[in-house]
Amino acid sequence: MKFMKIAAAAATSIALLAGSAQAEDKPVVGLIMKSLANEFFQNMLEGAKEHEKKRGDYELRAVGMQNETDFESQINAVENFITQGVDAIVIAPADSRAMVRPLKRAMEAGIVVINFDVSLDAEAKKQQGVELAFVGPDNRGGAKLAGDALGELLGAGSKVVIIEGNPGADNANERRLGFEASVEDYKLDLVDSRTAHWETEEANTVFSNILTAHPDIQGVMAANDSMAIGVVKALESAGRKDITVVGFDNIPAVGPMIKDGRMLATVDQFGQDMAANSIDLALDVIAGGPQLEGWVKTPIELVTNK
């Protein structure tokens, strides 16, 4: 008797795994994110879960990765979702080239695919003959907003440095290009540009050393807020109050720093809503709406203490 119960339970859960999309009427959306160890994606997941509860007319299945570059498990996740027969896959690709082929297979299986956060490589898409819109923020534009705020304050000829994200990561690249555009527009003097791999402690160390080499710098553009915190701490221990810092992401920890002027600005790309908004777009397409095209830009906003 007990055995039968277990068997029944097992059968039910297998059925659930195999695709409850047919069993229930609600469409199933598979959400694939990058590292959940990253605050940004963690918040995004929370936002998506709330969104599922609020809308109540779809079923969310979310997966995250071990780390930022773990694209193999993203490929596996796509394949699993194809097997499960989900109605839509909403994905923040860990690699803009490697993910094109598995997503093409998903589209061929009739699944609505929404690419958000990081855009798939245009060249790779063309090669595979894939037409896919991108839903996401303009990282370069966002970085330029922060860079411009710095440039406006400091004026032409001011010496600045850039603290970059992981070399090779698309968003790191875009943000660096955005900062560099500000440097050009405001005729700033870029004295050094180095990576601190998105991390506070490394940014603290790297920036202290840059400051020793170039004591006359006036501004710092950090590609994320975690690194900006490291820079601010380095400035505090060096006793320098004359150097202006801007960051990116608007994580809660920089709130107090913006408020008391230790940081000039950061950029909010509303990560919490980004997955939820992409799911909305996916559900519209499932409901028979038109396919998305080109770049659906999501909001970004400069955050200052004004």
Add this chain to the structure above:
Amino acid sequence: MARQTDVLSESRSNEFSLRALINKAGIGLALLALIIFFSVFTEHFLNANNITNILTQITINLILAVGMTFVILIGGIDLSVGSVMAFAAVVAGKAITLPGFGTTEVILLACLAAITAGFVCGLLNGVISSYWALPSFIITLGMLNIARGAALQVSEAQTIYSFPFAFEEFGSAMIYGIPVVFLVALVLVLLAWFILNRTVFGRLLYGIGNNEEAVRLAGHPVFWYKVAAFTICGLTAGIAAIVYMARLNISSPIAGIGFELNAIAAVIIGGTSLSGGRGSVIGTLIGAFIIGVLANGLILIGLSDFMRQMITGVVIIIAVVLDHYRAKFAAK
């Protein structure tokens, strides 16, 4: 039995011999060469501020490397220290931001929490790898994942911030331009030196690294000695967590990724043998300096990030190859 006394007397007499002096000075000379090189080729290297910076920057790695020295001396390895540090920092971060307590209370509570977290992780590493005689490489690799997962779980992947002002003060305090956190690390080095050289426990750790069976046959509780070495390593990860928090004023669950490799590099560059039984914590101190001076100096010179990474790798390999010849030379 005879072999074991051999081991003990050999390493003790070595300590005062001329050869051992050359042996130890070898790595010190390498550091000196680096310092001279950077002093000549960069403008700011010998600035008081830059030296303060270097001392601050090597502190966490030095503390981790001191604990790592114990584990490597017994022929083990601990890959979990970076993750354990993050876990300890997150637990302490939760404690220090508890509402409704006084400043002193939360700081003490946080320190206690960090040290306990490190202690427990180290103890588990030691007990599991020693009881079943399993390679510590794989057990601590498991702990690397457990501690990292626990850090993310406890913090819900959020950076913890807003620590009491007094705690920040400690992180940036100086005595005659020397960061207090570095002095903490230095005290740990001296303490470790005393334990390793002046106590029976310490000498037996060398013995275990050279010939575990001999020490066992001599009737010593090898199991507990090995557990103690791993526990010390865990403890230093807890202490490193406190320094991390005081210095940066945040607890991040993704802190310390790859720190274990830097700590191992400091120990090995410092002349401690990866197969155990030979080495010293003073060497580790110099090894940590070499890594720190290199990281600092190469940025001052203006070398690109990628070149910097390559050169650091080259230096690690050169140090170990040189050490191979030094060991041969010393054994003659």
